[in-house]
Amino acid sequence: MNIKQQPFGKTKDGEAATLYVLTNKKGMSVSFTNYGANIVSIKVPDASGKFDDVVLGYDNVTGYEKNGPGFGSFIGRHANRIAGASFEINGKRYELEKNEGDKNLHSGSKSYNKYMYEVELFEEEDADSIEFSRLSPHLEQGFPGNLDISVTYTLTDDNELVIEYLAVSDMDTIVNLTNHSYFNLAGHNSGDVLNQKVMVYADKFTPTDDDLIPTGELRDVTGTPMDFRKLKTIGQDIDADYTPLKQAGGYDHNYVLNISGAEIEKVAELADEKSKRLMEVYTNMPGIQVYSANFLKSETGKGGYVYEKRGGICFETQYFPNSCNLPEFPSSVLKAGNEYDFVTVFKFSIR
Numbered sequence: 001m002n003i004k005q006q007p008f009g010k011t012k013d014g015e016a017a018t019l020y021v022l023t024n025k026k027g028m029s030v031s032f033t034n035y036g037a038n039i040v041s042i043k044v045p046d047a048s049g050k051f052d053d054v055v056l057g058y059d060n061v062t063g064y065e066k067n068g069p070g071f072g073s074f075i076g077r078h079a080n081r082i083a084g085a086s087f088e089i090n091g092k093r094y095e096l097e098k099n100e101g102d103k104n105l106h107s108g109s110k111s112y113n114k115y116m117y118e119v120e121l122f123e124e125e126d127a128d129s130i131e132f133s134r135l136s137p138h139l140e141q142g143f144p145g146n147l148d149i150s151v152t153y154t155l156t157d158d159n160e161l162v163i164e165y166l167a168v169s170d171m172d173t174i175v176n177l178t179n180h181s182y183f184n185l186a187g188h189n190s191g192d193v194l195n196q197k198v199m200v201y202a203d204k205f206t207p208t209d210d211d212l213i214p215t216g217e218l219r220d221v222t223g224t225p226m227d228f229r230k231l232k233t234i235g236q237d238i239d240a241d242y243t244p245l246k247q248a249g250g251y252d253h254n255y256v257l258n259i260s261g262a263e264i265e266k267v268a269e270l271a272d273e274k275s276k277r278l279m280e281v282y283t284n285m286p287g288i289q290v291y292s293a294n295f296l297k298s299e300t301g302k303g304g305y306v307y308e309k310r311g312g313i314c315f316e317t318q319y320f321p322n323s324c325n326l327p328e329f330p331s332s333v334l335k336a337g338n339e340y341d342f343v344t345v346f347k348f349s350i351r
Helices: 061-066 243-248
Strands: 002-010 016-023 029-033 038-045 051-053 086-089 092-095 118-123 127-136 147-156 160-169 197-200 202-205 252-257 265-271 277-283 287-291 314-318 339-350
Touching (some): 002 061, 002 127, 016 118, 016 127, 016 147, 038 339, 197 287, 265 287, 265 314, 277 314, 314 339
Antiparallel strands (some): 002 016, 016 029, 029 038, 038 051, 086 092, 118 127, 127 147, 160 339, 197 265, 252 287, 265 277, 277 339, 287 314
């Protein structure tokens, strides 16, 4: 295992960004930047041994400063949508930025993917890790509490990318951290992902209103285009005449995972028949947002490649959207002094 560092450009404020590249014994490499704690690339082999970068992104920090789609992004303090851009804790209402209509999406226009982080590197015999940390001060983005946060990425020799989120607040607050990488197992510059196959271990999903805010219902996927309990291509049902799909322009839905949350369990798969690449997703979070890049349009990325609609797919492990306002959902409230500790694993192999 080894960790290399190289310049990644300067921000508009003149801060120097660094690219950190972790490579394991099998040649798999993952790169990150201290700007936003973002995942920049994931390079894995296909069945013939050819390595490709399987996540969408940019060549330098300038791209990540804009990054409308959220490529590779560390999202917080609260991922996904919050209705009315407000919530209440202990009888006090907190107002957030309305950055998607009347809603708050991913905590506003400056999510955790647009801050600089302190970095620590850890090298072990069979795994290397990089930890990004910072203090998110009281009322940053509108959220209460000084929140000490860290996200640690570990690359193992088993071709696993392990993401551990840790956070502690000095006040009751809400926390819902995730990663917003867009995966394309045929390669980031290979076009759409409609022929790639997905499996999600979930019997139910959370339907939404027209503003993509969950109604509170947990709907059975049986007999609907939302059913991914067996591997099927993303494109098979994506344009079906089904209200949830029409509302979102494709898949952009939270699935209620069939896990206890007591331990890290396998919850999803992404497979590409042509390259034979397989990605398995593991987590101990209660939900996962499957997003088929419905709003992606003419975004110039790595090597000048232009990403278009459905050019990748996201698996955002999370608390359910708007859970801070829906008491029937698992709660995203973090009590003062308690530790937020969740893990997500993306494991790559050949099938």
